[in-house]
Amino acid sequence: MKNIAIIEDDVELRELLYRYLSHQNDFKCTISVNSMEDFFSELSDENKPDIILSDIGLPGKQGDESLREIKEKLPDTEIVMLTVHDDPDRIFKCLQGGASGYLLKNSPLEEIKKYLTILADGGSPMSPRIARKVIEYFQPKQKLEKQLTEREYDIVVGLVEGLSYKMIANKYDISLDTVRQHIRNVYRKLNVNSKAEVITKKLRGEI
C-alpha cells in the first residue's frame, strides 16, 4: 500500500485522479491539494507520501522549482511530474531537479496506475513521447560538416579526462608538438580557442 499525494490545480483532473486512485487496492491518497504551498502546510509526519504526482505549472510556486525543496524534506519520496507539454528544457530541468518520472496528462487512468506500479517497483514511468525527448538530449545536436579525425577525437577525449598535453603525448606515444598541432586543428574546426570550450562542446554532445 503506497501513499500518494496529488498536487494539481486543475480541480477536475485532481478529483478524477483522487477518486480513481482511492479505489485501487495498492494506493491510498493521503493528500490532494491544488498548490505547492498547500502541500507543504498539509504535510505532517503522519501522512508522508511515498509518491507525489505533481503538475508542473502551478499557481504560486511552480512545480519544477519546488523539486529540490521536496527532495530535502522527503528524500525517499518519488516524484512524478504531470504535464500537458513536452518542452525538452522543462523535462530536462525536472529530471535534473530530482523527478523520477514524467507523464503526459492525457494518459489514460489505467496507464497512470500501471506507471505508479512500475515506480513502486523501482522503474521509472515515462511516456514514450517524453522518452524520445529525453533521448534526443543525449544525442549529438547538429552534425558539423568539419568532423574531427580519429586522432583529433582521441586528443579531445584526453582533454575531457583532464590530461595535460604532455600526458596526452605519452598516452598516444607521440610528441608534445604533435599534440599541439592536433589541438590547433581541433580549435580551427570547432571555431574555438581554448581547452575549456572544447571540453564544454564535447560534454554537451556538440562534437
Added chain:
Amino acid sequence: MKNIAIIEDDVELRELLYRYLSHQNDFKCTISVNSMEDFFSELSDENKPDIILSDIGLPGKQGDESLREIKEKLPDTEIVMLTVHDDPDRIFKCLQGGASGYLLKNSPLEEIKKYLTILADGGSPMSPRIARKVIEYFQPKQKLEKQLTEREYDIVVGLVEGLSYKMIANKYDISLDTVRQHIRNVYRKLNVNSKAEVITKKLRGEI
C-alpha cells in the same frame, strides 16, 4: 508495414523474434543475422530496414560501436538496442551513439511488439528499469559536503563558458588575483587541480 532487421547472436532468441514479428501484420522481417558484419553484407537498396533490433554484445564488432556507422549509412533508420544488462555507462553510450530505444531481452514478445509500434509512432520505447537508469544520469550524483559558495559557483560557471581568468574578473568586477583565490578554493574543495577537471565535473552534474 515496417521493415525490421534483427541482429542477435543468440540463435534461439533471434529465431523467436523473427517468427513472432513475421506473423504480425504491421511488421516484416527482411534481415535476420547474428553479427554486425553479416548485417552490412546482407544490406542492399532493396531491404533497407526501418527499424533495427540489435544486441549490444555481439561477436566481432560490438553493437554499440557500430551505431555511428549504421547511422551514416541509414540515417532514417531507428535503432533499438537489446540487452540483458542495465549498465548505465553502456546505456548512455548507446543513446549518445544514436540509438532510439533500449529494451531488456527478457521483455515479453507482446511488449516488444508494442514498443515497436510506439517507435513507428515517433515515441521511444524504453523499459522502465532502463528509464530509471537514464534519469539517474541527469540527476546530481553525490552531494559533496564541501559545497561551493555562490561566488565560487559563479567562477565555475565562467570556466564552463570558456572564459579566461581575466574575463571572469571583468565580468564580476573583481581583481584577477581574487579570481585566482576563488579558483584555488574550488580546486581544494573539489579535490582537483585543473580547469578541465572542474568543467568536466560541472557538466557531468557532480557539482
Added chain:
DNA sequence: AATACAATCGCATGAAAATGCGATGCGTTA
C-alpha cells in the same frame, strides 16, 4: 570575545597552453 569562513586583493614563480612559422611522408582524389 573568539573562531571560522567568505570575499577581497597583492606579489612572485614555474608550468602549461595558445599560436605563429616551418617541415616531411603518406595516402586519396581531382
Added chain:
DNA sequence: TAACGCATCGCATTTTCATGCGATTGTATT
C-alpha cells in the same frame, strides 16, 4: 601529376594557468 588532408615533428613567443605566501574586511556562529 598536382592538390589536399592527415599525422607527424621542431622551435619560438606570448598569454594563461596553477600555486606558494602573504594580507584585510565583514558576517555569522559559538
